[in-house]
Amino acid sequence: MGHPVPPREVRRRRRAPADQLDRHPLGREDRHPMSTHRLELLPAVDVRDGQAVRLVHGESGTETSYGDPLEAALTWQRAGAEWLHLVDLDAAFGTGDNRERIAEVVRAMDIKVELSGGIRDDETLAAALATGCTRVNLGTAALESPEWVAKVIAEHGDKIAVGLDVRGTTLRGRGWTRDGGDLYETLARLDSEGCARYVVTDIAKDGTLQGPNLELLRNVCAATDRPVVASGGVSSLDDLRALAGLVPEGVEGAIVGKALYAKAFTLEEALEAVSR
């Protein structure tokens, strides 16, 4: 099956920077300052009803429970993680929240934490930032409250990332349950507002151990000069090596969930695989 083609205007915008890169006086390294770095790994802890869980395609009701989220987070920290991707799934789905548990996990971490799920207004953003997390990941708000998102990007800079969660090239919000517009149009808008980075998830791959959508990631990297964190589908060390191969194109990091919980590999092995 063919992949949806971005609109002509977007294709033009995507090609132009790539064509100009080698002519840029500072070359590719300047466009993606992380490009000489190794791929960052962000083990995921998704919290539902106070428990660490994994979902399939991010769908409510598909949970497999993996116990205490603090234990899971400490396990990844002990294994050498530099980042934790921490998601309040109840806040994302609108079925409550796990604020206390999430704050407890962030407090216990010596490593950087990216916090996601249900951050949609001043109150939820203030609560998220008050945990001491390194940055937050906005999803639904970027689709439904563009003016608020532009304001908080201006106020908080790189403490704000935007999650671009897609089926095909259609964005999904509200715990990935509602359509929210075109990926490339939204990306162009957020770029123009100064968004610092994107967390890109192919929902069709998420929680399935089917491998990341490398084509989607390449297309997003070609459309923006901001770093991209890849999320969803990682199943093997080879997947991580493939993502590490996209670092020069702008992939900065990879979120890994199910593969770690299913013990497809250890975090130590993953860190080793992306260190060369």
Ligand SMILES: O=C(O)c1ccccc1NCC(=O)[C@H](O)[C@H](O)COP(=O)(O)O
């Ligand atoms: O991040 C969110 O806000 C979110 C909202 C609704 C459903 C799922 C959500 N996040 C899921 C994740 O971030 C996964 O942990 C991540 O994509 C890892 O996927 P995988 O490696 O395929 O388990």
